[in-house]
Amino acid sequence: MKLNTKRFISGILIASFFIYSIVIYTIGTSVDKGEDFVNAQAKNGKLLFQKKNCIACHQIYGLGGFMGPDLTNVISANGKGPVFVKTLLQYGSVRMPNYKLTETEINDLMAFLTYADKTGVSPVKKFEINYDGTVNWKSKDEKGN
């Protein structure tokens, strides 16, 4: 392969990387169903989620550790819900430590989890598989889960 060909392909690919990145940062991720639930509490809750390293054990959209359950829809899940989540945050469990969170911190985390719940569905349990290997599933407000 000639040097100029290599340079040309590299240049095209590097340019593609930057253009694709900008597209992803903007129109690729512009949809946000839960934007009405983004408030100061939810923002603080998200940062607290990081500071306590909750992701070491839990998942959001199936991404994270596997010690505890996925928290994306924990606020609206059957048999769980806000009271269940708040109690766990206050007292911990056999597997989850008691972080001795303040009332404000608990409310912030609750606000973040409420926001997360509105954005989508995880894990996806009701879906249709298409002939080309792709999958369709219903979003949260279509009662997909």
Add this chain to the structure above:
Amino acid sequence: MKKEISIYFVLFGILALLGGVLFGILGAFQFIYPKFFTLIPFLKCRPLHVSLVIAWIFLSAIGGIYYYLSKYCNVKLYSNRLPSIHLWIFILTGILVIGSYLSGRFGGREYWEFPPILAVPIIISWILFGFNYFKTVFTKTEPWPVYIWMWGTGIFFFLFTYLESNLWVFSYFRDHLVRDVTVQWKSNGSLVGSWNMLIYGTAIFLMDRIKEDDTIAKSRLAFIMFFLGLINLIFNWAHHIYIVPNAVWVRYIAYGISMTELLILGKIIWNWKRNLTKALTDFHILSIRFIVASDVWILLNLTLSILLSIPAINIFTHGTHLTVAHAMGSTIGINTMILIASCLFLIPDITRHQFNKFQSRIISIGFWIMNIVLLFFWVALILAGYFKGRLVVEDKLTFQEIMLQINPYLTVVAITGVIIFTGMLMIFLPPLKFIRNYLR
């Protein structure tokens, strides 16, 4: 006599790997017995395990690149001082990262859980590395073999994708969950692609050097495969986040690009018999032996990776231990095997010692233990992931009941982890002895 800087990179890399695997074993037992060794709980063990293993990948790969460039690539390093500064930044930052984890000061995100301020020295160290690398290789007038391209690409893309992984500090990204998760996994996916460039480049370099034949590293096919790898680095990451509700076309692009890996898989299978026959004739060379093992693991993991990239399969496997099987199979089976091969070439070369019969035998036993037990470890993770994925979709059991069902497989993972660590110790003890004598 001035000591070769690469030996320090490799030494700290090996220590990071052994430490990282120990924390991994600790975490694996905490998975089964939550009250096991509560002094360092799981939420600290996990980031310690991941960050130390990533440190092993970087330290050993970078140490190799500095040494191979200056000794074997007919170029003189632009600066001999910058690698020392690079090493010091890396070590001091590493100590701060470990300290922040142990004291429970987090703040970052998965894989980079340390407070984001510590990203600054990491970025500076990569700028220094990149500056020195490109200033060095641009003095090389003859056509570059593919590994010079791969190392440069790995450095360039690591720098940008690592910067990207820190975009969450801006509220535009942080306050929008779907954007935040998408950009996080865009950067994580490409970061892995960028360090794979450093590692696969090292593998090609070693084959070229040991066989004293540079035709493969300069062949048209090698460059076609390199560009295919680069396309995957840029566009393939979204198979990690099929269920995140970003634009639908993001998923379609990732699915389509992921399937181009079938070309790589096809090439491996097509050349399998010929390459294996050739490799077996050099199986007595320790470095070659580890590269042959990595070839087998590439075949297994690439097959798994392609299957996991099909949305119809991914919907069952996402968020299960099947993803862990893929990550562990790639990190231990492919990356670590290649980097051990590099260590077993580089350490004797620098220290001017050769392994005696007894040491070769110990390394050889460690090699077989590591590879055979890794297969059981990998299969146990696949089975745990398969059953978890099926039970989650069936939606009849609670999370805790599902975890109880897969507990036997996770027990196998923890026990085989201990045996893999034993194999690693057997492999590394002889070269560590060389380093100790050299540094005395």
